[in-house]
Amino acid sequence: MTVQENIKIAIQSIRGNKLRTFLTALIIAIGLMALVGILTSIDAIKGSLNSTFSNMGANSFTIRNRGTGIRIGEGGVKPKVWPVITFREAMAFKNRFDMASAVVSVNTFASRASTIKYGEKKTNPNINVLGADDAYLFTGGYKLEQGRNFSADDMESGTNVTIIGQEIKNNLFPNENALDKIITIGNDKFRIIGVFEKKGSSSGFGGDRICVIPVIKARQISNSSNPTYTISVMLTNSAQMEYAIGEATALFRNIRKLEIAKPSNFEITKSDSLAQTLIENLRMVQYAGIAIGFITLTGAAIALMNIMLVSVTERTREIGVRKAIGATPEVIRKQFLYEAIMICLLGGFCGIFMGILIGNLLAIAMGASFLMPWAWIFLGLTACIVTGLLSGFIPASKAAKLDPVEALRYE
Structure with missing residues (x-):
């Protein structure tokens, strides 16, 4: 008996037991939907993270007085905190690098967490000043x-001017030009001289909820008595990254007057290190998604095996007739294996389609873009x-071993 004939018989059996086939295929579809959906959304989020941090300057690094502070689960390590980087130290580095x-x-x-006001309008208290x-326009990726x-002149005298993000512009000036408008930040008034392009929700950390003012002015209105400064360095040539980090480390150690034997009391991080840290931690979610999917598929395989065993019992006389007219045990075995595989593929195609759809909807809701997870x-x-092979093997073997005489006498 050819493969086409076996497939034709399998289709006939599936059509004759539509409800049973539907329920079995549904279990398989749910398992694959969970598997493909979770993995698709994670891949889309990974792509979004890489895109976001590359927009922030793929060839840049940052000098700060503490670690990133990312902790995932109990295995996370509390970030070290060193003495603040003072304005004098930061400016010395900028002038000498x-x-x-x-x-x-x-x-x-x-x-x-500031509130920006313009007349009677005001933003939520979630604006980063x-x-x-x-x-910063270049190193911040804006x-x-x-x-x-x-x-x-703005930088030297610390004039009351500001550049605002898109969310502030949309909240305070939805239908008018924001340039040259006077807004209130805390107790001070600032004139808007620029508006940043939209960064989007995928940029995270309030990319559009930002209000940038001259650093000299920030020293005057800071709500911290001992602020720390961040130094960002962007390179036009990525090949010089490691060399530049080495030079920056040596220079800043010298500025902070650290002896050779003492460790550095600051941290230098590449712009993509945060993205890589987040992606590394997403792997645990990915493993969990694979585990959930395969556990569901295992349950579906057991259900399919039981249904196929019932099918063998119900079709005992049919098997006896086929053997009586010349069907070999191998042909009978293939017939039931093909049937199990086809039921799995029916559920699989539906599950994969739903998984891609749900995974991308979740990813888009979190700011990522559409992804086809081949x-x-x-x-x-x-x-x-x-x-299909695993769940159909035992029922197929049972059918193949049936004695044709006994099968024909079965009621």
Whole structure:
């Protein structure tokens, strides 16, 4: 009996038991939907993280007085905190770091939860007020939609000017030009000289909820009595990254007057290190998704095996007739294996489609973009075939071993 004939018989059997086939295929579809859905959303989020942090400057690194502070589960390590980086130290580094391909920016948070007001309108108290210099536009990965960057006079005198993010612009000036408008930050008034382009929710950390003012002015209005400053360095040539980090480490150790034997009391992190840390921790979620999917598939395989055993019992006389007219045990075995595989593929195609749909909807809701997970589609189809083979093997072997005389007498 050819493969086509076996497939034709399998289709006839599936059509004759629609409800049983539907319930079995549904279990398999749910398992693959969970597997493909979770893995698709994680892959989309990974791509979004890499894209986001590359927009922040793939060829940059940051000098700060503490670690990133990311802790996942009990295995997380509490970040070290060293003495604050003072304004004098940060400016000394900026003035002395001599690399033609480097752009150095100094910034500090004046406030992390401010309310911005314009007339009767005001924002939620979740706006980051950042004091920065004119180089932050490049090292922070921002682009101007309107207006201009800080001038040399703005930086030297600390004038009351600001560049705002898109969320502030949309909240306070939804239908008008924001340039040259006077807004209130805390107890001070600032004139808007620029508006950043939209960064989107995927940029995280309030990319559009930011208000940048000259760093000199931030020193005057900071709500911290001992603020720490962050130094960002962006390179035009990524090949010089390690060399630049080495030079920056040596220079800043010298500025902080550290002896050779003493460890550095600051941290230098690459711009993509945060993304890589988050991606590494997403692996645990990925493993959990694979485990959930395969546990569900195991349950579906057991259910399919039981249903196929029932099918063998119900079709005992049919098997006897086929053997009586010349069907070999191998042909009978293949017939039931093909049937099990086809049921799995029916559920598999539905589960994969739903998994891709749900996974991408979750990813888009979290700010990621649409992704077609070809690797997980292949994995899902492979899992379907393997599940069909494993769950159909015992019933198929039982059918193949039936004695034709006894099978014909079965009632």
